[in-house]
Amino acid sequence: MPLLTISQVAKQIGLQPSAIRYYEQIGLLPPAQRMSGQRRYDPTVVHRLAIIQRARQLGFTLPQIRQLFFGYRDSTRASERWRTLSRKKLAELDDLMDSIKAVRALLKKLMAKCRCDTMDECGKSMLRKMEVQAECSEATPEKSLSLTA
Numbered sequence: 001m002p003l004l005t006i007s008q009v010a011k012q013i014g015l016q017p018s019a020i021r022y023y024e025q026i027g028l029l030p031p032a033q034r035m036s037g038q039r040r041y042d043p044t045v046v047h048r049l050a051i052i053q054r055a056r057q058l059g060f061t062l063p064q065i066r067q068l069f070f071g072y073r074d075s076t077r078a079s080e081r082w083r084t085l086s087r088k089k090l091a092e093l094d095d096l097m098d099s100i101k102a103v104r105a106l107l108k109k110l111m112a113k114c115r116c117d118t119m120d121e122c123g124k125s126m127l128r129k130m131e132v133q134a135e136c137s138e139a140t141p142e143k144s145l146s147l148t149a
Contacts, residue, residue, distance in 0.1 A: 003033060003040035013049045020049070028052060028065060060089060 006017045023029045029048060032039035055065045068081050116122035
């Protein structure tokens with residue numbers, strides 16, 4: 001199998017060569033062979049890059065992708081690696097969705113109830129509510145996102 005230049009790999013996978021060099025630098029890709037000073041890649045590097053790209057599209061961080069490749073025994077099947085990381089990512093997304101819903105509710109409340117004429121008046125009102133909220137949270141250890149209104 002002939003080795004590929006970085007440009008050939010980049011074109012085939014749809015990435016910039018700088019991204020490929022970066023993935024190599026941080027250890028997600030094996031070091032490329034050098035021929036006349038140029039990087040030459042085994043064609044299978046395209047498969048690894050496809051995994052990296054898909055994982056990035058799904059919101060996985062580079063440390064999570066590193067775990068996908070290197071955080072398991074070699075005998076661990078790819079499907080099990082994906083399942084484990086996907087469970088964690090889904091839990092993160094559920095928490096994020098809960099936070100987004102809370103912020104949406106606050107924004108709607110703010111839109112409906114804010115009657116301030118000036119930003120200074122608005123800030124004073126928010127500060128009062130934050131102080132009341134701090135007093136309440138000291139009395140009850142529950143989390144609250146209520147900012148204003």
